Amino acid sequence: MAKRVAVIGAGVSGLSSIKCCLDEDLEPTCFERSNDIGGLWKFTESSKDGMTRVYRSLITNVCKEMSCYSDFPFREDYPNFMSQEKFWNYLQEFAEHFDLLKYIQFKTTVCSVTKHPDFSNTGQWDVVTETEGKQERATFDAVMVCTGHFLNPRLPLESFSGIHKFKGQILHSQEYKTPEGFQGKRVLVIGLGNTGGDVAVELSRTAAEVLLSTRTGTWVRSRSSHGGYPINMMDTRYYNFIRQVLPSCVLNWIEERQMNKQFNHENYGLSIVKGKKPKAIVNDELPTCILCGTVTMKTSVLEFTETSAIFEDGTVEENIDSVIFTTGYTFAFPFLEEPLRSLCMNKMFLYKLVFPSSLERATLAIIGLISLKGSILAATELQARWATRVFKGLCKIPPSQKLMAEATEKEQLIKRGVIKNTCEDKLDYIPYMDELAARVGAKPNIPILFLKDPRLAWEVFFGPCTPYQYRLTGPGMWDGARSAILTQWDRTMKPLKTRTVPDASKPPSRLRYLKTWGAPVLLASLLLICKSPFLKLLQDRLWDRIPSYLACIWQG
Template sequence: MAGSNKDIKVAVIGAGALGLVTLKNLLEEGFDATGFERKSYVGGLWKYTLDETTSVLPSTVANISKQRGCYTDFPYPDDTPSLCASSYIDDYLQSYADHFQLRPRIRLNTAIRAIKRDDANNKWHIEVAPTASASDADTETITFDKLILATGTNDKPSVPKIEGMDTFKGQVLHSQTFKKPEDFKDKSVLVVGIGSTAGDSAVALMGHARKIYLAHRHGAYILPRLHNGRSIDHGLTYNLMTVQKLMQRFAPNVATNMFTKFAQKIQDTAFPSIHEHPEWRLSPAPSLRQTFPTVSDELIPGLESGDIVSVPGLKRVTGPNSVQLDAPKEGDEPMKLDDIDVILFCTGYVNDLGMSLLEPRVHPARNTNPAWLALPGSRGKPLARLYRNVFSLDYPDSLAFMGAAAFATPAFQLYDIASMAVAQVWGVEAHNTSTLPPKAEMERHVDEQHAWILEYARTGPVYPQLTKQFEWLAWADEAAGTNVGANLGWGAQGWTFYLRNRRLYKLLTSGVYTPHLYRIFPSEKRKAWPGAREAIERMNQQLEDELKTKKV
């Protein structure tokens, strides 16, 4: 067994937002970690590219404010807009890689050919090459003790099988390859989907496409990025999270209803015309317990102006440029469109998470529950058996995934904490006390998690990565050693912190729920970030000053 973390070689596959923070947190704990990235740059989808890999559009604007969408110990620059364009996020990720000196530990332009498990020696053999099509002579095999797949969720497109598609003579593409809206000048485009990507794509086509149809089978809550002059996520505080946690534990239906009414109020205030246009079929929307709202400032104005037309879901293709849609409501005749030049699928991704790189025998979703796949809400996506949606049940001491957990929180924060937890669990330093439970207990937990998500899939679409937010955060807080729950809870440590630091306590619990909260407290497992308190105070003061200015 390794005597210290520096003796443990860890491979991190992917150098996007999830891979960068994972690599950084492993290096911070002293691991001998190496990142691998098939592209020539870090930052993943946040760098706009014209190739056929997933990337943002130049017009993409973040759905999360910079105050809540940053990493735990690296704020955005002060001059970055609160709700910024994608180019700012790319700049932020490049700065993150430079600040923490990650680039020397990342192998760019490196394709992963295969990952093989060596059970006899408890190792992982990774076959890498300069390109995916490189010859065997150019392939190199590197051996690691541990492996983290951080390729993210937006890699392999999910495209539904549509009857008659082979008869369509127009262009068919997935949002992954939708890069230049101007290329669709004077085209009639059928956008399939109702999520944030579908909304952004339809809006981006305005002023270019001749007609824009938005085809969807269910409704959605449409939320603006701003509410009462501030980002809608600035109203979330640690106290509010605590109340929500208690309600979800003791009165889950009441908690869901309150959250839904809150979202409904924001939607109706921003877009009152929604209820004047039932033909848009945005209501009823799936429960916010299992799906995320669509965030768009311009989708509803586009529908109001007629630049975007809401139509029922795509049922089949009936000719070179014609499609049949679902009936608008029960008893109606199916709708038909005879002028479609382009079908743009904004239907998400398979959520492979890099698992297809593994040998089938170690693939965490190799035995996906047939009951899950039989439910319409699963949409045929695999359901992996992962403890806490992070650790492989077969090899929890050496195989983990970033991107397999999801709930309503910024991804940068979530996977910063998740990778901190992995670093603690896998560490062998004297200060490390995080451990995983026995295999039987982990199996039981996964069974319960899958039973929970299957219930949601019976009533509508659900993300396979969905997990119980507050239960997961409590586990990650303990495993990562962030000490947040202890210091802001109601135990002796919490009361002691409150009595000694009342002003700071109030700021942490009533101010904006910032990721820096997870770096402010030292613990026996990890050091605090010295700049956490200053960053939290400065950020809250800046937001307070901005509100005062707007009121004047």
């Protein structure tokens, strides 16, 4: 059974992993190459150290109740969506509350992680680290890799003809920190993800002109839903049930109507190119900037000249001063040995996106290498809870031979075009969380909960699927989970209630749920009933009891 665990990285997932190790009576040692916790959430004025950091103006895309650690809610006075500084403060509070800092070795780089000579028997790893030029070697029973998605900037210059002729400034968003230095310039932002939208909007306030180039287009979501409530708080089990019942074509039609109801994406140059995978970003200001002309949407760049950009639609923009590539990042595991390194780079060979399929001993876990339609923090915590219990032998995973055979077969089917490769698609939040929780033994049982605690069950099913739900039962159960769920709307509304209006009506949360989801669930229920043989039996029984004259009227 594992005891000593090496945790690589002290960001969001690294802190989760340290705490989960302690919860399972394991002995974690965390190696962090910078001088502080928080990973990319720790803002710095420059990126000279090569580490990816957030830009100063960044605001979280997932509200606080959905993006907290499951047994450590945000303070009620924190805003629902917060600056990087406040989020980092929360991470600091979490680390101090659970006394995690003493397990972290700062300014320490992991040089290599290799199998111990008797790995097949012990599952142990030899870890070589370097601190201020001095190397050390230690043996660990398990390793948790928490280096995340955003390791190396993806800068596809070779895809842009003439880019090397361009005489203006070229940089990746990793280097972007503040809008200072772009005053009065004509800036071209390439790539329309969350970062591209944020950078374009911020620069529109200082630059002479901002051009935003996209190959595919995107849906643009607001942080607030109907009624002004945080959009993530509408992610409920109720809604997840509807998604499972209704056909995908109907769901896509509904989503498209909802998105275009806010504003017509085609009119704004944001509509998704036919044949491309739908995607969405969170940005409250981009539509307004386009409407006011401070941001101009453009198609893909075809070619660069010394001072201009030529686009696929034939238009030319002259006198470009700066080009900012918001083209994402690549991940890597330079400290792993081959062939394990290459295998971990292929998500298809990561069982549930956590365990490498090839290892005969499941003592290495990749934490946080996921794309999710929801809180990454909440998911990494559940990954870490599962991984630590696998290390201890309390949870089992299939043998490596079976996992490798399944992954290899899937890879072959993708190459032959039989199935699509969905490894890079964003996972649905609730199904993935439930799957991990079921393996831990912490998935809430809704029917039983309705019998035992109807009030709590109502909030769990009809309310937002907050991380506290995965502390209600099973290993790691938290006594405060019930209270946290029942008061989650109080913490949501608290930072908004800074001006109290006498006799102001309070929107009842249950009525809000019924208004929002009553009609869809009724429709789904009718569909299920119509497919059921129970309906035929009910019709036959009732028909026998209807008076003959009413039956004649009914038939017509």
